[in-house]
Amino acid sequence: MEVDYKAIGQRIKIARIKKGVTQETVADLIDITPAHMSNVETGKTKVSLPTLIAIANALSVSVDTLLCDNVISSKIVFEKEAKDIFSDCDEYEVRFLVDLMKSAKIAFRKDKDIRNQFQK
DSSP states (O other), rough: OOOOOOHHHHHHHHHHHHOOOOOOHHHHHHOOOOHHHHHHHHTTTTTOHHHHHHHHHHHHHOHHHHHTTOOOOOOOHHHHHHHHHHTTHHHHHHHHHHHHHHHHHHHHHOOHHHHHOOOO
């Protein structure tokens, strides 16, 4: 299995923006250069495990959250993302999104070829 550093970088960027901090702030907190932080976020460099842990700690997220596209059993991370999506919805929006997900689930399960791509 190949590590998708671009996806990791994208998740880092999303977590950083949600926290409302700049690349420079995170870089200062974990003692790396802003240029290195930028390269991590764009996937231009392979982030080391110590740096990944430091970034996760600085952004108050789990390493699992940053790695979820690369972890085989990432269901819990995606369940948390779904919970976050619903957190600011009113009742109508929740009902609409649940109905949409039910329809998508039915359509997804009908297409076994798509489903089998994720079960390799």
